[in-house]
Amino acid sequence: MSNSNLATMKVPAYFGNYTKGRTTEITEITLHHVAAVVSAQRCGEEFQRVGREGSSHYGIGNDGTIALYVDECDTAWANSNWEANCRSISIETSNSATGGDWPVSGAALNSLIRLCADIAKRNNLGKLVKGKNLCWHSMYAATTCPGNYLRSKIDYIAREANKLNGYYDGTLAGNDIPRGTDDLVLYFKGLSRNGRTGTNQWGYEVAIDKNGVALEDPHYSGNTKIPAGGKVLSGHGKAGAWIKANIK
Numbered sequence: 561m562s563n564s565n566l567a568t569m570k571v572p573a574y575f576g577n578y579t580k581g582r583t584t585e586i587t588e589i590t591l592h593h594v595a596a597v598v599s600a601q602r603c604g605e606e607f608q609r610v611g612r613e614g615s616s617h618y619g620i621g622n623d624g625t626i627a628l629y630v631d632e633c634d635t636a637w638a639n640s641n642w643e644a645n646c647r648s649i650s651i652e653t654s655n656s657a658t659g660g661d662w663p664v665s666g667a668a669l670n671s672l673i674r675l676c677a678d679i680a681k682r683n684n685l686g687k688l689v690k691g692k693n694l695c696w697h698s699m700y701a702a703t704t705c706p707g708n709y710l711r712s713k714i715d716y717i718a719r720e721a722n723k724l725n726g727y728y729d730g731t732l733a734g735n736d737i738p739r740g741t742d743d744l745v746l747y748f749k750g751l752s753r754n755g756r757t758g759t760n761q762w763g764y765e766v767a768i769d770k771n772g773v774a775l776e777d778p779h780y781s782g783n784t785k786i787p788a789g790g791k792v793l794s795g796h797g798k799a800g801a802w803i804k805a806n807i808k
């Protein structure tokens with residue numbers, strides 16, 4: 561069993577704050593927030609405190625730095641639930657401000673996505689699914705952890721981590737939004753003023769009429785004209801490959 565190479569520092573938890581070894585196989589990731597704005601180092605120091613009786617495997621600082629506190633082969637005490645601890649790899653994420661929705665910085669969120677993808681890949685968790693193998697503290701205990709902001713991002717974290725691991729299932733990123741890497745977007749109005757998608761040439765696109773019939777074979781193109789009352793489905797990268805394989 562390995563640890564993530566994405567962790568750039570190790571802040572070992574005090575041996576009395578976790579259990580050596582595992583009793584069951586790892587089947588999920590559990591998300592937490594620190595409920596404070598901290599560095600990855602500072603978060604780990606809390607688990608070095610004798611008598612803390614709590615820990616997590618990883619922590620992400622407000623600047624996006626990832627630290628390892630407890631080896632993945634050991635059982636961290638993070639979830640207020642023994643069975644959930646036994647099957648989990650737990651991650652603490654710093655907030656970017658305290659209170660309210662408990663926001664998280666873009667850097668920390670990006671690190672969290674990369675870490676979830678890496679953990680899922682090395683531990684053969686398969687595609688991450690919210691509430692199934694990508695879980696959060698308040699599923700197991702009466703707590704607000706991981707805060708409203710991270711709670712609202714769990715589908716997004718799963719989708720982005722799955723993309724990093726090569727999974728793609730045709731999930732729409734949205735309607736009439738700029739198309740990012742590996743995004744699938746539906747255009748009803750488009751982003752240009754002349755009734756076109758406004759996308760660049762690096763995608764697969766297909767125009768669909770008002771009856772839902774594809775007007776052409778999907779092809780490598782951009783800035784497609786949107787049919788009256790219809791729409792254009794546009795995909796980049798893995799989403800483009802999905803259109804090519806699935807839309808006839």
Ligand SMILES: [Zn+2]
Nearest residue numbers: 592593697705
């Ligand atoms: Zn928690």
